[in-house]
Amino acid sequence: GQQLNQSPQSMFIQEGEDVSMNCTSSSIFNTWLWYKQDPGEGPVLLIALYKAGELTSNGRLTAQFGITRKDSFLNISASIPSDVGIYFCAWGGGADGLTFGKGTHLIIQP
Amino acid sequence: DTGVSQNPRHKITKRGQNVTFRCDPISEHNRLYWYRQTLGQGPEFLTYFQNEAQLEKSRLLSDRFSAERPKGSFSTLEIQRTEQGDSAMYLCASSARNTPDTQYFGPGTRLTVL
Numbered sequence: 257g258q259q260l261n262q263s264p265q266s267m268f269i270q271e272g273e274d275v276s277m278n279c280t281s282s283s284i285f286n287t288w289l290w291y292k293q294d295p296g297e298g299p300v301l302l303i304a305l306y307k308a309g310e311l312t313s314n315g316r317l318t319a320q321f322g323i324t325r326k327d328s329f330l331n332i333s334a335s336i337p338s339d340v341g342i343y344f345c346a347w348g349g350g351a352d353g354l355t356f357g358k359g360t361h362l363i364i365q366p
Numbered sequence: 367d368t369g370v371s372q373n374p375r376h377k378i379t380k381r382g383q384n385v386t387f388r389c390d391p392i393s394e395h396n397r398l399y400w401y402r403q404t405l406g407q408g409p410e411f412l413t414y415f416q417n418e419a420q421l422e423k424s425r426l427l428s429d430r431f432s433a434e435r436p437k438g439s440f441s442t443l444e445i446q447r448t449e450q451g452d453s454a455m456y457l458c459a460s461s462a463r464n465t466p467d468t469q470y471f472g473p474g475t476r477l478t479v480l
Binding site: 297298299300356 | 472
């Protein structure tokens with residue numbers, strides 16, 4: 257089956273630092289999505305990517321769809337306390353819903 | 367701007383009971399999805415509807431799980447004869463016709479089976 261690897265599993269950073277996380281796959285995907293989930297809530301869509309090589313920003317967030325269509329990264333610049341949460345990458349490519357990575361836990365130390 | 371809503375937000379039930387959850391998608395979205403999420407994992411796809419048609423249901427976890435979307439608007443997910451292993455967060459998402467993979471999630475229903 258298709259493998260979706262997300263790393264790192266967790267990150268402990270200082271407020272104000274930049275953050276980078278990525279996802280890689282064994283298959284070619286048509287769409288990459290990045291979500292953030294707070295405890296007890298549903299995932300919130302941050303960025304959607306549709307084309308290989310596409311680079312998209314949303315405020316302090318930047319994500320790229322890898323040129324090989326097998327990877328994507330998410331960067332957060334100048335982290336703030338409300339960035340704490342779990343970040344998921346997901347891919348979509350058809351009628352089988354989205355496939356999610358295992359998530360990256362972002363913890364910000366004051 | 368109303369997003370996806372789900373009710374109830376929390377449900378505690380005893381093993382063997384039936385439970386039903388409701389999802390109201392974003393009004394102009396024709397696709398509706400159900401996912402399950404267990405602790406420490408990402409959401410896991412269960413089933414989806416395009417309008418009132420259920421186009422994929424082979425990923426439902428067992429025959430105790432069923433979903434309906436009778437008028438192509440809201441949807442319900444029912445679990446019969448609940449088991450402790452059914453305890454999880456059940457998430458609903460919806461998407462528009464021209465961007466089916468761009469899915470917006472509701473807040474989820476947390477199910478606890480005692």
